[in-house]
Amino acid sequence: MLYQLTFIDPALSHDSHAEAFSIGLFHSREEAEAVAVNMLAHVPGFCDHPCVYRITEKEVSGPEGNDLREVFLVIGWNTNKDLEEIDLVESCCFPSLTEAQAALEHLQAQHCRSAWTIQCWIVGQADWQEGYLRD
Helix, strand or coil, rough: EEEEEEEEEEHCCCHCCCCEEEEEEEEEEEHHCCCCCCCHHHHCCCCCCCCCCEEEECCCCCCCCCCCCCCEEEEEEEECCCCEEEEEEECCCCCCCCHHHHHHHHHHHCCCEEEEEEEEEEECCCCCCCCCCCC
């Protein structure tokens, strides 16, 4: 199991769309929590606005362990009239690109989405360290 850290800026969210920032995947809930607390205290945007975070469990396909360095996720989505991503479909984590590509084909057959991607995540690396600016 890995733990996905996501921040949400409620002020940028509306109706059925939440402005979410995927920060990273971590080996433990405690590691993800420590990153969240640090970012809320020190990273521009996250510390300047009333952001909230959530940590969700992400299953890993096949054998896992603390030596897992990178994983691949398949994500599909549609867009609304404002070009915001909606109707997200997200796979579990795969330890290889080959497994993720096979999952992509399977998910595309199951779900009609306008766009698909395979994302590579370095486990334990926090993205958005430079922060963000509101308009």
